[in-house]
Amino acid sequence: MTDEYSDQRELARLPTGVPGLDTVLCGGLLPRGVYIVQGGPGEGKTILANQFCYSRAAQGERSLYVTLLAETHHRLLRHLRHMEFMVEHQRSEAVSYESAFDTLRNQGLEGVLRFLMRNAKNRKASVIVVDGLFALEETTESERTFREFINDVAAFADMSGCTVLLLTNSDRNGGSPEFTMVDGWIELGSDEEGSRSYRYLKVRKFRGSGFVSGRHVAEISNEGFHVYPRLEAIHGHEPAVAMRDARVTSGVTGLDELLEGGLPYSSTTAVIGPSGVGKTTTGLGFICQSTPEEPGLIFGFYEDEGRLRRRAECLGLDLGTLLGSGIVELLHFPPTEALIDKLAEQLLDAIDRRGVQRLFLDGVDGFMQSTVSPQRLGRFFTALTSALRTRGVTTLFTSAIPEIIGGKSAITTASVSAIAENIILLRYAELDSTLHRTIGVIKMRESGFSPHLHELYLGRNGVAIGEQMRHTEGVVLGRARRRSSTDGQDA
Numbered sequence: 001m002t003d004e005y006s007d008q009r010e011l012a013r014l015p016t017g018v019p020g021l022d023t024v025l026c027g028g029l030l031p032r033g034v035y036i037v038q039g040g041p042g043e044g045k046t047i048l049a050n051q052f053c054y055s056r057a058a059q060g061e062r063s064l065y066v067t068l069l070a071e072t073h074h075r076l077l078r079h080l081r082h083m084e085f086m087v088e089h090q091r092s093e094a095v096s097y098e099s100a101f102d103t104l105r106n107q108g109l110e111g112v113l114r115f116l117m118r119n120a121k122n123r124k125a126s127v128i129v130v131d132g133l134f135a136l137e138e139t140t141e142s143e144r145t146f147r148e149f150i151n152d153v154a155a156f157a158d159m160s161g162c163t164v165l166l167l168t169n170s171d172r173n174g175g176s177p178e179f180t181m182v183d184g185w186i187e188l189g190s191d192e193e194g195s196r197s198y199r200y201l202k203v204r205k206f207r208g209s210g211f212v213s214g215r216h217v218a219e220i221s222n223e224g225f226h227v228y229p230r231l232e233a234i235h236g237h238e239p240a241v242a243m244r245d246a247r248v249t250s251g252v253t254g255l256d257e258l259l260e261g262g263l264p265y266s267s268t269t270a271v272i273g274p275s276g277v278g279k280t281t282t283g284l285g286f287i288c289q290s291t292p293e294e295p296g297l298i299f300g301f302y303e304d305e306g307r308l309r310r311r312a313e314c315l316g317l318d319l320g321t322l323l324g325s326g327i328v329e330l331l332h333f334p335p336t337e338a339l340i341d342k343l344a345e346q347l348l349d350a351i352d353r354r355g356v357q358r359l360f361l362d363g364v365d366g367f368m369q370s371t372v373s374p375q376r377l378g379r380f381f382t383a384l385t386s387a388l389r390t391r392g393v394t395t396l397f398t399s400a401i402p403e404i405i406g407g408k409s410a411i412t413t414a415s416v417s418a419i420a421e422n423i424i425l426l427r428y429a430e431l432d433s434t435l436h437r438t439i440g441v442i443k444m445r446e447s448g449f450s451p452h453l454h455e456l457y458l459g460r461n462g463v464a465i466g467e468q469m470r471h472t473e474g475v476v477l478g479r480a481r482r483r484s485s486t487d488g489q490d491a
Contacts, residue, residue: 014163017055017085018048020227020345023234024203024212029184033207034154034164036133036178039188044199044218045167046076047083048188048225049129050095052165054085056127057094064125065097066116068104068132073097084223096123104139109149112136116153120162128157133168133178147177154181174204183207188218193372196337201227217339217372228341232376232383235348248294248358248394251285254465258441258450259422267446268385268395268419270364273426277437278458279398280362281315282426284308285463286396287328287360288317296328296358299347301335301366315462329354335366343370344384351391359388361397381419421445426456431472439465 013028022028029035039045053063067073076097080086098119103111120128140146157164166182179185185205190197199218203211212234218227247262256262263269263286271279280303290296298308305323308330312319322328331350333343343366350356368377388395397420423443429436437456441449455466 015055016048016052017058018051018225018227020216020218020229021048021201021225023229024201024216024227025206026210026212029163030208031163032158032161033183034150034157034166034181035184035186036166036168036182037186037188038168038170040169040171040190043169043188043190044220044225045169045188046131047080047220049131049165049167050080051083051085051224053095053127053129061094061126062124063095063127063129064116064120064123065095065129066119066131067097067099068101068112068130068135073099082222096125101135104135109136109140109145113149113152113156117156117160120160126162127165128162129165129167131167133166134170137168137170137172137178143177147181150178150181154183179205191372196372198339198372217341219339219342228339228345230376231341231344231387232379235383235387249289250282250396251287251289252282252463252465253461254454255424255439258439258452258454258465259444260448260450263394263396263422264444264446266389266392266394267421268388268397269422269424270420271396271398271424271426272401273398274401274428277426277428278439278456278463279400279426280308281311281458281463282424283360283362283396283398284312284315284317284319287358288312288319288322290322290328290358292327294357295326295354296322296360297350297354297356298328298330298360298362299350300330300332300360300362301369302363304332305330314460315458316460317462329356333366335363335369338366338370340367340370340372340376340380343367344380347384348387348391351388351393356391356393359393359395359397361395364397364399385419429472438469 012031014031015022015028016025037045037048050065053065056063067076096119100112100115103115116128116130119125136149137146140149153164156162166178168178172179174180174185182205184203184207187202187204188199189202190199199220200215201218202215203213212229214230214233216227216229218225220226244265246265247256247259248265249262250256250259271282273279287296287298300308303311309320309323319328323330329350331346333346351359367380368374371377371380420443422441422445425440425442427438429438437458438453439456440453441451452468453472454468457464457466
């Protein structure tokens with residue numbers, strides 16, 4: 001009986017109500033534990049703790065929120081009342097606010113402990129938040145006294161069944177007694193990359209469970225505190241869908257022949273080329289092959305819905321009807337102050353919500369511009385590709401080559417080419433004082449393909465591939481020239 005009860009307690013979790021945090025904590029907080037939430041002023045400690053309390057209120061539980069500062073509860077709640085997690089519970093008594101400021105000043109740590117025990121019992125609280133742990137540190141007589149207080153709080157939490165959050169802006173390190181004796185330690189912080197600031201959450205300690213280590217970007221909005229776990233830490237290990245021999249049509253006249261039947265199912269294809277060469281147009285041809293059985297998603301950074309509709313209309317593609325019927329969904333995110341893990345979460349949520357089978361990711365460079373840690377990009381794209389493959393999504397994404405004419409071929413950039421199972425290169429070629437668009441298949445992992453270059457045409461009938469270029473060299477290198485021949489010139 002004892003072992004069975006212990007196992008049930010170990011499996012129990014308390015969802016925090018903070019999006020993403022339960023993923024980092026592998027399910028949520030463990031009950032009867034004492035957890036420190038550490039961070040400087042303005043890092044979101046109060047918001048996170050209240051979000052947890054009101055999340056438990058939605059489950060029919062009561063919380064006691066104790067402040068050790070002179071700040072009034074009216075002032076505290078005034079700044080929180082517009083948060084969405086409080087809207088439904090503003091008049092609820094499920095969360096009680098009490099001040100122990102005078103008790104601390106007059107009765108010390110022992111008085112505060114009695115205050116917590118008495119009020120938790122009277123309020124029938126299952127969650128206790130102590131906001132202002134640093135105030136206890138400043139008034140303690142010695143490290144031993146403070147250690148005894150933390151030990152007593154932990155014993156009370158275990159006996160009463162309460163879960164305790166201790167909020168502090170102290171910069172004390174992990175060797176201090178409060179950190180060594182509690183069950184968990186969550187750090188909130190912010191940092192800068194260039195002129196850009198970002199928030200993060202990091203779990204430094206979590207007894208009784210694994211957790212996703214490292215920094216995870218976070219943000220605060222009217223919805224509350226939101227954590228975006230690092231994609232490469234939570235994805236990439238799921239089992240892939242069963243392989244199929246079926247091919248997915250590219251939507252570009254003549255391209256399926258070069259690919260020996262179309263794009264392999266659940267594969268990732270990179271369309272690489274300079275600005276204006278036809279990358280987005282090629283992607284529109286692909287996504288306009290979506291059907292109710294194969295829903296599509298356009299996830300882009302540089303062109304909004306209006307621009308893409310006009311472009312598709314000029315090419316004779318009926319994107320508007322597909323968007324109107326819901327067969328295709330379009331999500332547009334300007335790559336300004338976006339967070340890379342937030343973008344990935346929104347992308348995968350949209351795919352799961354509609355069972356997307358065709359994904360056109362227009363401008364994968366937008367992910368690169370959204371990261372605050374460029375060294376992560378290789379791992380990030382590998383995890384993203386794995387997550388898409390697991391869902392059986394056939395993906396076509398575009399990536400820009402910096403040079404419009406000449407220069408290096410950017411296919412050597414590891415963060416993109418390493419995760420692209422198929423690579424299609426679009427290039428300009430100046431021949432006889434005329435600018436031509438060209439297309440060639442550079443790489444396919446699961447299939448043979450045509451090694452020849454062809455001219456690419458864009459027009460009212462969509463995208464089409466012309467005849468093989470038989471007497472032209474140097475296109476891939478960006479230095480096209482005619483090769484001497486007695487057989488004539490390219491069509």
